[in-house]
Amino acid sequence: MLERLNHVALVVPDLAAAVAAYRNTLGAEVTEPQALPEHGVTVVFVNVGNTKIELLEPLGEGSPIAAFLEKNPSGGMHHLCYEVDDILAARDRLKAAGARVLGDGNPKTGAHGKPVLFLHPKDFFGTLIELEQS
Numbered sequence: 447m448l449e450r451l452n453h454v455a456l457v458v459p460d461l462a463a464a465v466a467a468y469r470n471t472l473g474a475e476v477t478e479p480q481a482l483p484e485h486g487v488t489v490v491f492v493n494v495g496n497t498k499i500e501l502l503e504p505l506g507e508g509s510p511i512a513a514f515l516e517k518n519p520s521g522g523m524h525h526l527c528y529e530v531d532d533i534l535a536a537r538d539r540l541k542a543a544g545a546r547v548l549g550d551g552n553p554k555t556g557a558h559g560k561p562v563l564f565l566h567p568k569d570f571f572g573t574l575i576e577l578e579q580s
Contacts, residue, residue: 447536449529452558452578453491453498457511458521461488461503468492468499482557486510489557500527500557525564525574533561533579545569553579 458464461479468474475493482489486509492499502524504512514524530536533553541547546566553561556578565575 447530447539449531449580451497452527452529452576453500454526455500455502455524455576456521457502457514457518457524459503459515459519461490461501464501464503464521465490468501480557481505484554485556486512491557525576527562527576527578529580530577531580533563533577536577537563540565 456464465476465479469476477491477493479488479490483505486505488503488505490501492501502511504515511524515521537547537551537553541551546569548564548566551563553563556562556576558578561579563577565577567574
């Protein structure tokens with residue numbers, strides 16, 4: 447069911463500072479910031495060859511990652527994103543196996559313009575999992 451690792455997401459308290467560190471200090475290629483109001487975040491992607499690092503900053507008062515930053519003021523790893531070839535089949539298989547799909551269970555459009563779902567971290571050893579249709 448799982449294909450490749452699409453990205454590792456890091457929540458950061460200051461997106462501009464994080465971009466500067468990755469671009470200037472590490473010499474990485476970094477995309478332009480993209481506001482995703484429906485997800486309550488602003489994102490950039492750091493290209494690292496075989497995968498990406500997604501840097502997330504809260505966007506707006508109701509951002510779902512604001513609570514993460516309250517608990518982790520310096521930021522930290524937020525989730526892993528894996529590609530799947532059929533997100534609805536993956537969802538149905540996971541639900542049948544007892545995994546909890548967050549939200550209403552229907553895919554939303556993610557930062558890459560593709561359908562995504564999130565799986566409860568308590569079902570995957572404390573790690574929030576994002577699935578993205580390849």
